[in-house]
Amino acid sequence: MAPSNKPRKPLVADKRYSKPAKPAAKKAVKRKAKPKAAPKKQAGLFGWLKRLIKWALWTIWSFIWRTGAVITLLIVGSASYYAATLPDMEQLVDGRARGSVTMSDRDGRTFAWxxxxxxxxxTATTVSAHLKNAVVATEDKRFYRHVGVSPRGIASAVRINLREGRGPLSGNGGSTITQQTAKLLCLGVPFDPNKWKSETAYEADCRRTTLWRKVKEAVFALGMEIKYTKDDILTVYLNRAYLGAGSRGFEAAAQRYFSKSAAMVNPAEAAMLAGLLKAPSTLAPTNNLQRSQDRANLVIGLMEQQKYLTPIEASLARATPAELSQAAKRKSGGYFADWVMDSGPEFFTRSTTEDVIIRTxxxxxxxxxAEEALQYIFEEKVREGSKAQAxxxxxxxxxxxxxxVGGRATNGTGAFNRATQAKRQAGSTFKPFVYATALDRGYTPEDVVLDEPLCIDIPGSGEWCPKNYAKEFKGQVTLTEAFKDSLNIPAVRISEGLGRERVREIAQGFGIQSDLAAGPALALGASESTLIEMTGAYAGIxxxxxxxxxYGLIELRVLGDDTPLMTQTGGIEDRVISREAAQQLTWMMYQTVEAGTGRRARIEGREIAGKTGTTQAARDAWxxxxxxxxxxxxWMGYDDNTPLSGVTGSGLxxxxxxxxxxxxxxxxxxxxLPMQPSGGAPWSNPPRGSELNRTIPQQPSSQNSDGFEATAENILIDVLRGLLGGN
Structure with a gap:
């Protein structure tokens, strides 16, 4: 078939794969452009101001964010520096520059610190959970949620301070536990004795509250938060906080107030300890237990609000408030403790850098x-308001x-101790050393001495004529009679006859270290001495x-060491007089209490020996x-040497x-009593009328038998000191 020249229809495949034809382009329509609106011209001055404001705001904003960035970098850098230089937590828990001394009695019971x-x-994990919760609830309830600084807490504190009429930084500080710990660490600055006179001055400097100090404190706190965990920070705080009564840290405070570990305290005790942080000395339960319990109730309320205690637990804690232990209740022995601190080696007492335990x-x-007896006499037999001391x-x-007992105020420490520090005229309590001199040289209690008018010619000063307290004379008397009635003239005769130097040697041998009078008034107690010195001398009799x-120290050791560094088992030293002379003197002193000037000291069913003493005008009574x-x-008297009214040694x-x-x-x-009236077996109550064996030398001289010259000046001084009183 011949091909056709007619155009063929496109196949389906051709339609599928061929490009679609472009539609015909539409003819563009030109739009007329709208004319641009001309910019509005700003009014001259107004426009200039607006531009100025915009520039100022931009400048301020630029300054703020740049400054903020710089400050942030500085804070972070400083906090990081602190974090890098802070030591391990364990090295911060005990920051004391000096150690402590704990004293126990003869039975091992603690009585003084x-x-x-x-x-x-x-640590924060070993203390009682109640104690940890009480501290957090009271001091910083957001402790586990903030980064060391709480802006909300600071703002609240400033608001409260301003509302109460204080400065913004006065009163409530709004500090977190971390900031408080930073302050306890003095921002990492250690104690330097060359810069601060004492730890007290150092701590006062660390507690200064200024704006710059608060800024540094906040930065240091941030550094701590970087370096340590929250429990580490709380551990340092629990160990370094001061809680009154010499307690540094919660373990020491729990032991001091409750005689138990901080791990064993119950909610009421934990609340009391946490409450002390606000004002340790004022709120210490040893100062005012009721005030401390009231503060603890506030802490219990905070613990209940913050769900650390159930309502039932809180009610139980309020119903059974914390009580002091028996050891903490004891406030006696303050004068004794001060004396031990003064008499012990300073490097182990007042200047110790170790924690020392002393058994006393x-x-x-x-x-x-002793304390109750003194209080009873002053309440019952001394006029109200009297300033007399004892x-x-x-x-x-x-x-x-x-x-x-060093005075009527039996509480506290550091008070003037009249038992060890007050040197007072001894009066007739010195006479036993005069009679001991005679007895040790062979005289007996039954020997006689004249109680008759006596005058001693003092070259350049005239006559000195001692008198008896009763202003009368008894003639020939035994040594026992002269002693028990505290006659002055026989004592002077014995001292002058045997030699003042011998009397002085006996007194010094018994431990009287004070300067002894040079003139004849030595026999009448012209010298000054302390009560502990005189009592120690009588112990020798x-x-x-x-x-x-x-002595008061038995054993001294360092805490944690079982080996004592010092021990003492007795204070008996050299023999001063024979045992027979001591027993005869004891018998004479026994007669003084039974039938002489010391009758008011008698105790039914007991053998008591003693001697009274009163100085002129009753300035001192012993x-x-x-x-x-x-x-x-x-001893009894006034600190300012005012005469006592109607008081002698035989009285109060x-x-x-x-x-x-x-x-x-x-x-x-x-x-x-170990006593006897003369040589032979000891007698408890010897018969009267024993034969008098010999007579004490009767004629005193201005120069004693040992060649000691009683100068007019020394004797005149003795007379002027007015020690011619009896009893």
């Missing part, structure tokens, strides 16, 4: 007896001090004639005596002595 106590390291000679039962010392025959050194067990001394001092020793001996078996 000196310095800041550190009870040992505790104190008997707390006797200490309480002191008491009780010791064993070897010089171990069992009780000490009780123990049979050997000197003693009063009674010192002993039973077979203990020797005790009492003897009564204080009686009340003290009656309480001390109450439950003890009676121990007889």
């Amino acid at each position: 000196r310095g800041d106590q550190f009870g040992g390291m505790v 000679t104190l008997d707390q039962r006797m200490q309480t007896a 002191a008491i010392v009780v010791m064993s025959a070897d010089g171990a001090v069992r009780a000490m 009780l123990n049979g004639g050997s000197s003693v050194t009063p 009674f010192i005596g002993f039973s077979g067990d203990y020797v005790a001394g009492v 001092p003897a009564e204080i002595w009686h009340e003290t020793m009656r309480r001390i001996l109450e439950d003890l078996p009676a121990v007889p």
Whole structure:
């Protein structure tokens, strides 16, 4: 078939694969352009101000974000630096520059603390959960949620301070626990004794509140948050916070107030401890238990609000408030503790860098007896408002001090101790050393001496004529009669006849270290001495004639070390007079209490020996005596040397002595006195009228038998010191 020249229809395949034909282009229609609106011209001054404001805002914004960026970099850099330089947490828990001293009595019971106590390291995980919760609830309830600084807390504190009329940084600080820890660490600055006079001054400097200080504190806190975990920070805080009564850290405070570990405290005790953080010294339960309990109730309320305690647990804690332990309740022994601190080696007491444990000679039962006796006499027999003072010392025959009262105020520390620091004229309590001199040279209690008018010619000063307290003379009397009635003239005759130097040697041998008078008034107690010195000398008479050194320290060791660094078992030293002379003198002193000036010191069913003493115008009144067990001394007077009104040694001092020793001996078996009237077997109650064997030399001289010259100047000084009083 011949091909056709007609155009063929496109096949389906052609339609499928061929490109579609382009539609015919539409003819573009030209649009007439709208004329541009001319820019509006701003009014001259208004436009300039608007542009100026825009520029100022841009400049301020640029400054703010650039400054903020710089400050942020500085804060991050500083915090990172602190984090890099901070030591391990364990090195921060005990920041004390000095150690502490803990004192226990003769039975091992703690009664006094000196310095800041550190009870040992505790951690946030080892303390009682109640204690941890109480601290967080009270001090920083968002502690586990912030980064060391709480802007909300700071804003709230500033608002409260302004509302209460204080400065924005005064009062509430809004500090987190981390910031408080930073302050306790003094921002990492250690104590330097060359810069600060004391730790107190150092801590006061660390507590300064200024804007710059708060900024540094916040940055340091951020560094701590980078370096440590939250529990690490809380651990440092729990160990370094001061909680009153010398307690540094919660372990020390729990031991101090409750005699238990911080791991064992209950909710009420935990609340009391946490409450102390606000004002440790003011709120310390040893100062005011009720105030401390009231504060604890507020803490219990916070713990309940923050779901740390259920309502039932909170009610129970309020119903059974925390109470002090028996050890914490004891406030006695403050004067004794101060004396031990002063008499011990300074590098282990006041200047110690270690925690030291000292076991002492104190008997707390006797200490309480002495304090109660003094209080009883002043309440019952001294006029109200009297400023008179008194002191008491009780010791064993070897010089171990069992009780000490240095004044009427028995609480507190650091007070003037009249038992150890006040030097007062001894009066007739010095006379036993005069009679001891005679007895040791062979005279007996039955020998006689004249009680007749006596004048001593002092070249350049005229005559010195001592008088008896009763202004009368008894003629020939035995040594015992002269002693028990405290006659002055016989004492002067004995001293002058045997030699003042011998009397002085005996007194010094018994431990009287104070300067002794040079003139004849030596025999009448012209010299000044302390109560503990005089009481120690009488202990030498009780123990049979050997000197003693009063002591209070038995054992000293460092905490954690079982080996003592110092020990002492007794203070008996050299023999001063023979045992026979000491027993004869004891018998004469026994007669003084039974039938002489010391009758008010008698205790029914007990043998008591003692001697009264009163200086002229009753500026000082004494009674010192002993039973077979203990020797005790009492002094009474005014600190400013004002004369006592109607008081002699045979009066109130003897009564204080009686009340003290009656309480001390109450439950003890009676121990007889080691005494005898003359050579031979000891007698408890020898017959009267013994034969007089010899006579004491009667004629005194201005120069004694040892060649000691009594100068007019020395004698005149003695006379002017007015020590011619009796009793």
